[in-house]
Each structure stands twice: as C-alpha cells, then as structure tokens.
Amino acid sequence: MTAELICFERACRARYAITEVLYNCPKCGGLLEAVYEGAVPDAGQMKKTWRERRMSNAPLDQSGVWRYREFFPFLDDYRHVVTLREGNTPVLDAPVAAAYAGLKRIAFKHQGFNPTGSFKDNGMTCGAAQAMRLGMKRVACVSTGNTSASMAAYASAAGMQPVIFIPHGNISYGKLAQALEYGARTLQVEANFDQILALVRVLAERLGIYLLNSINPFRIEGQKSIMVELMDQRDWRVPDWIVLPGGNLGNTSAFGKALREMKEWGLIDRLPRLAVIQAEGSAPFYEFLHKGAGAVFTPVEHPKTLATAIKIGDPVSWPKALLEVTTTGGLVEKVSEQEIADAKAQIGLCGIGCEPASAATLAGIRKLVSAGAIDGEADVVAVLTGNVLKDPDYIYHYHTGQLKGPDGAGIRATFGNQPVVVPNDAERIAALLGA
Ligand SMILES: *Cc1c(COP(=O)(O)O)cnc(C)c1O
Numbered sequence: 001m002t003a004e005l006i007c008f009e010r011a012c013r014a015r016y017a018i019t020e021v022l023y024n025c026p027k028c029g030g031l032l033e034a035v036y037e038g039a040v041p042d043a044g045q046m047k048k049t050w051r052e053r054r055m056s057n058a059p060l061d062q063s064g065v066w067r068y069r070e071f072f073p074f075l076d077d078y079r080h081v082v083t084l085r086e087g088n089t090p091v092l093d094a095p096v097a098a099a100y101a102g103l104k105r106i107a108f109k110h111q112g113f114n115p116t117g118s119f120k121d122n123g124m125t126c127g128a129a130q131a132m133r134l135g136m137k138r139v140a141c142v143s144t145g146n147t148s149a150s151m152a153a154y155a156s157a158a159g160m161q162p163v164i165f166i167p168h169g170n171i172s173y174g175k176l177a178q179a180l181e182y183g184a185r186t187l188q189v190e191a192n193f194d195q196i197l198a199l200v201r202v203l204a205e206r207l208g209i210y211l212l213n214s215i216n217p218f219r220i221e222g223q224k225s226i227m228v229e230l231m232d233q234r235d236w237r238v239p240d241w242i243v244l245p246g247g248n249l250g251n252t253s254a255f256g257k258a259l260r261e262m263k264e265w266g267l268i269d270r271l272p273r274l275a276v277i278q279a280e281g282s283a284p285f286y287e288f289l290h291k292g293a294g295a296v297f298t299p300v301e302h303p304k305t306l307a308t309a310i311k312i313g314d315p316v317s318w319p320k321a322l323l324e325v326t327t328t329g330g331l332v333e334k335v336s337e338q339e340i341a342d343a344k345a346q347i348g349l350c351g352i353g354c355e356p357a358s359a360a361t362l363a364g365i366r367k368l369v370s371a372g373a374i375d376g377e378a379d380v381v382a383v384l385t386g387n388v389l390k391d392p393d394y395i396y397h398y399h400t401g402q403l404k405g406p407d408g409a410g411i412r413a414t415f416g417n418q419p420v421v422v423p424n425d426a427e428r429i430a431a432l433l434g435a
C-alpha cells in the first residue's frame, strides 16, 4: 500500500508526501493524518500472521506495536525502527472495580505496563522511527509529563538527542526524573505552554529538530496498535464500550481511526462505542459537546486537576476526536477530583493500580452506569493509560487523608489505608492483627 499525509479538514483535504516534515497543513493549518491506498491485505491472513509473530524472537515481532505493522504501513525500511518491546500490555479482569461501577464485569487494558509506563510509548516508537527515516539528529517536545519520559527513552535508544521544553515553574517531578535519566536536554522556558510551542516551532525549523508533539500523525498511527492488540487479545470480539481519559484527545483520535480502519479492512464486524472521560476542572471537550448544536469550541484558560496527564485546556486534536466520538455513537463525561481519587483506590484494591488520569475511566463509567447511559450487563473495556508509580505523592496523600484538590479543598480518604506505627512487641502486634 502507498502512504500519504492528508489534511483532516474536509474543505481542504490537501495531500503531501509521507516524507515531508510537516506538523499542520501548510494550506489551511488543519491537522494532518496518514492515509493508505491500494489493495488491503486479506484480513484472515493478517490475523494469522500477527498471531504467529507472538512466537517469534525477532525484535520487530516482539513489539506489541510493530507486530501489527501492516496496519500502519508508512515506513519503507524497518531498519529505522527502535523498539523497547512496547505494547504487549495485558487485558485484566477486575471484579472489585466492576462491582464499584455497577457492572457485571469490566476489563482493563493496562497501558501502564509499557517500557516507560504509559501509552505514549505505543506512539513514540512510530514517531521516533519516522524521525530516523527523515535523518533527524534531534527531536523535541513541549511537555512535563509522560510524553517527555517516552520521547527521551526512544530518542536515546535510537541515538538521537532528545530536547524537552518545560514551562518554567510547572514541573512534574516523577515524570521529569525519567526524562533526565533517559538523557534529555531539558530547557525550562519562562513562558506558558502555548508561547513555548510557538518558540519551539521556530527553533525546530531553524535547527532541523523534529517535533514529536501530540499532533504528530505518526504517533497517532502507533497508538492505533492499542486497539488492534486489544481486539487480537479478545479473538476479535468487539466490546460494547471502550472508555478512556481525554486530555489532548490524541488517543481518542487514534482509537477512533483504528476502529474505523479495522472495520473497513474487514478485521472487525462492528464498531464499539467510545466514552471519553475528562476531569471537571479541565473539560473543554465535554462542555463543547453538551452546549448543543452550533456551539463553538472554547478552551479552558486555567485548567485544574490533580490528574496532570489530562490537565489540558486547549486540546489540539479535538476536531479528530469529535469525528470519532460521533462516528461510534459515543459520549463524553466529566468527573470530580473526589470521584477520580476514589475510583483510583478501587483500581488499586484490584491489585492493579494506575495513575490519576487513568482512574477517570472507572469514575466516569460509574457515573454513566448510574445514569443508565451504560447498561450494567454491557461488555466494557477501560484503558488505563499510565502506571501506578508515576505519581506516588498523590497516593500517599490520599491514603493518609492529606490530599488537597487543585482549589485547596480536601479530598476525603473514602478508601484510605493508613500505615500504622507499632511497638516492638509480638503480643501487641498479634492483638492488633486479630490473632
Ligand atoms: C497523555 C496521557 C493521557 C491523555 O491522553 P490524550 O491523548 O492527550 O487525550 C491520559 N493519561 C495518561 C497517563 C497520559 O500519559
């Protein structure tokens, strides 16, 4: 199949060579996406090949992204790929969480099992491969979160220099620590996120640095693998709902594109519905969809949530996400800080755990089930986007009743689990443990 970049705007649809260094459409400024043309490979044969590759020791086949490479055939030479064996994430049944949400059963597709602990790795391996193909020596992003951690790892593994731009005084230490360890040049700029983005675009052009920000169409292609791997793990049985948190809405765009293409390519026979969950203080997509027909998209100027991975006021990929939510008959919900924190503790009690943004899924499902929007008997898969260890401060503060919301209000330790100080005394400890 041949691959091209195409402008996402219906009124434009300009096409560009897959090897052009572009982030937005030069004609209209719209988002870009990869399109493939030519004969689609036989669906049965693809499924067989993908299953057989699980037995292979070849690095490309061991990757839970590149194993499915026929589904995003934008590369001409697979020697450009650097894999840390991303993907390969489990689908876990969670009865405790199901009961909490009012569902008969729920499964978590846990992207926190990735090499750097988030789904960003699924996309970054593709973005890094494209950068290598273009002969780039340096790559950059603006982020204090999981994108930085992932980009730093993949760039260093590929022998490129990672450069990270951070809004000054807005550092998330857990994730930044990963970026430093993986060797990223880290620059703190005295400006806000949007100003830095503009600055980085100028620098990227001047210094020949490739940008791996959230709108990078190749990252979106890689994130499609999350849906393909999920369907492969379920023997191609389509669930009723796929639920995920929404920040910049890149993942929503990737999941929707993957599902549409899987249906077009004959890999699945119907579409599941997408449910996107946002944090109340950072919910521009929710507000937009609930304003009704004719509404204009209004960014949230000062987004607020402890779930930093979805603390995004002006999500770049919202036009794509809108198409995907509409196409699947999906919906968008918002949840409070308290709801996120309690849902997160319940996911912990399943022996699974996740970072705060990921827990928005279970909180949202609980709300949607109780409102009757999701049936209690429905087949639901929630995607946990990040690892439990990304944000240990949050966890300790929650369980010890010290967690404060972004506005300073206390968050109740509904399912708190305090460590207890005991004397060095077997009798008294035995009594405490009820023995
Ligand atoms: C990036 C990220 C999100 C948000 O994904 P978008 O594609 O920006 O909507 C959610 N959770 C985690 C853990 C993330 O790293």
Ligand SMILES: [Zn+2]
Pocket (backbone or CB within 6 Å): 007, 008, 009, 012, 013, 014, 025, 026, 027, 028, 029, 030
């Ligand atoms: Zn355009």
